[in-house]
Amino acid sequence: xxxxxxxxxxxxxxxxxxxxxxxxxxxxxxxxxxxxxxxxxxxxxxxxxxxxxxxxxxxxxxxxxxxxxxxxxxxxxxxxxxxxxxxxxxxxxxxxxxxxxxxxxxxxxxxxxxxxxxxxxxxxxxxxxxxxxxxxxxxxxxxxxxxxxxxxxxxxxxxxxxxxxxxxxxxxxxxxxxxxxxxxxxxxxxxxxxxxxxxxxxxxxxxxxxxxxxxxxxxxxxxxxxxxxxxxxxxxxxxxxxxxxxxxxxxxxxxxxxxxxxxxxxxxxxxxxxxxxxxxxxxxxxxxxxxxxxxxxxxxxxxxxxxxxxxxxxxxxxxxxxxxxxxxxxxxxxxxxxxxxxxxxxxxxxxxxxxxxxxxxxxxxxxxxxxxxxxxxxxxxxxxxxxxxxxxxxxxxxxxxxxxxxxxxxxxxxxxxxxxxxxxxxxxxxxxxxxxxxxxxxxxxxxxxx
Amino acid sequence: xxxxxxxxxxxxxxxxxxxxxxxxxxxxxxxxxxxxxxxxxxxxxxxxxxxxxxxxxxxxxxxxxxxxxxxxxxxxxxxxxxxxxxxxxxxxxxxxxxxxxxxxxxxxxxxxxxxxxxxxxxxxxxxxxxxxxxxxxxxxxxxxxxxxxxxxxxxxxxxxxxxxxxxxxxxxxxxxxxxxxxxxxxxxxxxxxxxxxxxxxxxxxxxxxxxxxxxxxxxxxxxxxxxxxxxxxxxxxxxxxxxxxxxxxxxxxxxxxxxxxxxxxxxxxxxxxxxxxxxxxxxxxxxxxxxxxxxxxxxxxxxxxxxxxxxxxxxxxxxxxxxxxxxxxxxxxxxxxxxxxxxxxxxxxxxxxxxxxxxxxxxxxxxxxxxxxxxxxxxxxxxxxxxxxxxxxxxxxxxx
Numbered sequence: 001x002x003x004x005x006x007x008x009x010x011x012x013x014x015x016x017x018x019x020x021x022x023x024x025x026x027x028x029x030x031x032x033x034x035x036x037x038x039x040x041x042x043x044x045x046x047x048x049x050x051x052x053x054x055x056x057x058x059x060x061x062x063x064x065x066x067x068x069x070x071x072x073x074x075x076x077x078x079x080x081x082x083x084x085x086x087x088x089x090x091x092x093x094x095x096x097x098x099x100x101x102x103x104x105x106x107x108x109x110x111x112x113x114x115x116x117x118x119x120x121x122x123x124x125x126x127x128x129x130x131x132x133x134x135x136x137x138x139x140x141x142x143x144x145x146x147x148x149x150x151x152x153x154x155x156x157x158x159x160x161x162x163x164x165x166x167x168x169x170x171x172x173x174x175x176x177x178x179x180x181x182x183x184x185x186x187x188x189x190x191x192x193x194x195x196x197x198x199x200x201x202x203x204x205x206x207x208x209x210x211x212x213x214x215x216x217x218x219x220x221x222x223x224x225x226x227x228x229x230x231x232x233x234x235x236x237x238x239x240x241x242x243x244x245x246x247x248x249x250x251x252x253x254x255x256x257x258x259x260x261x262x263x264x265x266x267x268x269x270x271x272x273x274x275x276x277x278x279x280x281x282x283x284x285x286x287x288x289x290x291x292x293x294x295x296x297x298x299x300x301x302x303x304x305x306x307x308x309x310x311x312x313x314x315x316x317x318x319x320x321x322x323x324x325x326x327x328x329x330x331x332x333x334x335x336x337x338x339x340x341x342x343x344x345x346x347x348x349x350x351x352x353x354x355x356x357x358x359x360x361x362x363x364x365x366x367x368x369x370x371x372x373x374x375x376x377x378x379x380x381x382x383x384x385x386x387x388x389x390x391x392x393x394x395x396x397x398x399x400x401x402x403x404x405x406x407x408x409x410x411x412x413x414x415x416x417x418x419x420x421x422x423x424x425x426x427x428x429x430x431x432x433x434x435x436x437x438x439x440x441x442x443x444x445x446x447x448x449x450x
Numbered sequence: 451x452x453x454x455x456x457x458x459x460x461x462x463x464x465x466x467x468x469x470x471x472x473x474x475x476x477x478x479x480x481x482x483x484x485x486x487x488x489x490x491x492x493x494x495x496x497x498x499x500x501x502x503x504x505x506x507x508x509x510x511x512x513x514x515x516x517x518x519x520x521x522x523x524x525x526x527x528x529x530x531x532x533x534x535x536x537x538x539x540x541x542x543x544x545x546x547x548x549x550x551x552x553x554x555x556x557x558x559x560x561x562x563x564x565x566x567x568x569x570x571x572x573x574x575x576x577x578x579x580x581x582x583x584x585x586x587x588x589x590x591x592x593x594x595x596x597x598x599x600x601x602x603x604x605x606x607x608x609x610x611x612x613x614x615x616x617x618x619x620x621x622x623x624x625x626x627x628x629x630x631x632x633x634x635x636x637x638x639x640x641x642x643x644x645x646x647x648x649x650x651x652x653x654x655x656x657x658x659x660x661x662x663x664x665x666x667x668x669x670x671x672x673x674x675x676x677x678x679x680x681x682x683x684x685x686x687x688x689x690x691x692x693x694x695x696x697x698x699x700x701x702x703x704x705x706x707x708x709x710x711x712x713x714x715x716x717x718x719x720x721x722x723x724x725x726x727x728x729x730x731x732x733x734x735x736x737x738x739x740x741x742x743x744x745x746x747x748x749x750x751x752x753x754x755x756x757x758x759x760x761x762x763x764x765x766x767x768x769x770x771x772x773x774x775x776x777x778x779x780x781x782x783x784x785x786x787x788x789x790x791x792x793x794x795x796x797x798x799x800x801x802x803x804x805x806x807x808x809x810x811x812x813x814x815x816x817x818x819x820x821x822x823x824x825x826x827x828x829x830x831x832x833x834x835x836x837x838x839x840x841x842x843x844x845x846x847x848x849x850x
Contacts, residue, residue, distance in 0.1 A: 259685075
């Protein structure tokens with residue numbers, strides 16, 4: 001008897017406990033949906049994103065957006081791979097532009113267009129892709145579909161030390177390669193000439209920009225956008241022209257090479273301390289460089305990236321990264337992620353992001369807002385990149401290439417340029433060899449997906 | 451699927467094993483039949499060690515000659531794994547047969563229960579299996595794949611990742627660079643360390659303090675060493691060019707000149723490891739018997755002669771030990787220094803094998819190639835160590 005009573009009591013207790021647990025679980029479901037956002041910044045850009053997330057959470061209490069920072073684009077890619085394998089994926093990941101093809105092949109992500117469906121607004125935030133500036137829309141539109149959400153798009157521009165240019169009798173910063181050379185001749189002839197005339201990081205991005213400017217494609221199948229690219233054109237005439245000019249600038253002692261690949265810091269350092277008269281680097285550094293130079297009593301003016309006068313200027317392509325939506329998220333989380341991405345890119349936020357960093361204001365309405373505030377008049381250095389991108393003609397070349405092996409191709413290009421500068425050699429021959437190497441890497445990558 | 455080659459290879463391998471071990475057994479006047487069966491099994495199964503996981507892909511008709519040659523090598527290595535111990539055992543048995551006593555005395559077990567010993571070893575073994583053997587074996591698996599970090603798809607590529615290295619000019623150049631840089635680190639590093647240790651060993655006041663100061667750099671991580679030298683050899687603001695300027699030598703582009711950069715790496719690596727070497731040399735010097743030195747001094751040998759004829763040979767066991775540890779250091783540990791000092795540049799002039807693996811595995815994310823390269827590097831270091839044990843140890847005198 002006694003045992004039976006005990007048993008009943010225990011059973012009743014269990015029923016009550018599980019009821020309570022269900023009730024508790026139900027109330028947990030009412031708590032805000034967690035939206036995890038991973039970005040590849042650790043500096044003030046991460047702080048800004050976190051501030052924005054807090055603001056968003058206040059406006060939309062049904063969501064809890066948290067922003068995590070990673071060291072660089074490569075690191076975030078690997079962290080994502082691991083997280084997906086361990087079923088601990090974030091909701092939104094910032095992915096660099098040359099990884100676009102990989103993002104598609106890996107199959108971790110859902111296209112923004114897919115996630116939106118027919119909706120024209122999410123939680124009252126309007127979806128207005130027509131407002132995005134054209135080069136950004138065209139880069140991230142794949143097979144006619146908006147795939148990832150643009151965020152930090154940049155463009156390379158020329159930073160010039162007006163003091164040195166004036167001393168050399170140059171009124172306006174050079175616009176073409178040929179003008180750069182002529183200006184350098186004058187600058188290096190100055191009695192108190194700087195240590196070098198011009199510098200830019202040895203990074204594939206600049207090479208790609210010069211290809212686009214000459215309206216030259218990097219790969220077949222319309223730069224990999226009509227179908228998977230299978231062949232590269234690093235040995236093409238425009239490509240060899242870039243290598244030859246770059247090498248000749250180095251040979252004449254005009255171009256300063258720090259000796260390290262992808263050395264963004266050395267370029268920034270050189271221009272803001274007056275070590276060189278000119279530098280080409282990302283518009284995303286406009287704020288940093290202008291301010292740091294001011295502290296050294298140096299006036300910096302920015303102009304468009306110089307182009308090859310012989311082939312003319314078609315346009316520049318965008319750089320930077322975009323936000324990708326991870327697939328198979330619970331509906332609530334997915335809506336939260338979409339809302340946050342749309343909100344982060346609304347007119348005011350896009351304008352503010354531009355002001356804080358120098359990244360492009362990616363909405364037409366943001367540009368208008370900034371104009372109406374007189375921002376560009378007060379900060380002309382920030383206008384250059386927008387002006388350059390908005391005047392670009394959208395062609396196959398300026399939309400940018402999609403390659404599965406893009407990061408490795410960049411490595412091949414930077415290595416080839418380094419060899420050309422440090423050990424000399426024939427640019428045409430070096431580029432032919434680079435092309436062979438890059439084609440092999442591309443074939444290897446493609447063999448996994450054919 | 452059993453093709454002709456899947457039968458032929460183990461059969462041939464078994465035959466070789468059978469004849470070899472069988473004849474050995476005959477020599478020992480034991481049953482040649484038993485020997486032939488044992489040898490046949492060992493050879494046949496041994497040939498499968500690498501070939502079964504690879505599914506004999508190296509002998510497929512569409513493969514080229516290099517792959518086939520590589521395959522034969524793998525079969526031979528596989529055969530050696532079981533045949534080696536077997537032949538070793540027959541040699542011992544043969545010696546016993548000739549009446550020679552086994553010279554190794556049997557040690558008495560301390561643990562009465564066999565399982566108790568294993569129980570105590572279990573934690574260590576678990577950790578070794580989980581963190582050393584399993585990842586090690588997984589490296590072999592990865593090395594046969596075309597696979598990128600995180601890419602969900604992989605493709606089996608047989609031994610292409612290995613044979614591809616033979617025609618990879620960057621890789622072949624990297625081998626030369628690795629040996630040159632490592633040799634310089636070992637030779638100059640040990641010579642310099644011995645010199646400084648000898649000086650530091652002189653009995654003067656406050657010796658303890660400056661001996662500690664000499665060992666100090668060893669406590670710095672390779673990465674920090676890289677940063678320190680990066681700043682020192684910076685062409686614009688570095689102290690190296692400033693000092694050269696004082697004696698009227700023009701600025702040198704230490705880090706962007708392919709001929710100079712390796713020397714900066716060598717210098718930084720030696721500086722970083724010197725404390726360790728000095729520590730061992732001072733300890734060695736303290737243990738040297740004084741009477742030999744005194745006797746030589748009485749015979750009229752000068753300090754330099756005594757150093758060369760007595761100190762250096764007596765320190766040979768320590769030198770031998772340091773050569774091995776410095777070699778491991780030069781092959782594996784200078785990665786951090788290189789990454790922050792030159793990042794393998796300029797023009798790949800400081801891209802040693804371990805850095806090459808990092809570039810391919812981490813930067814490009816090509817795991818298969820990186821796995822193959824790390825296996826090759828591992829085998830190289832094992833091989834070098836074995837060669838050194840065989841050749842150098844004969845000249846090492848351990849007696850005091």
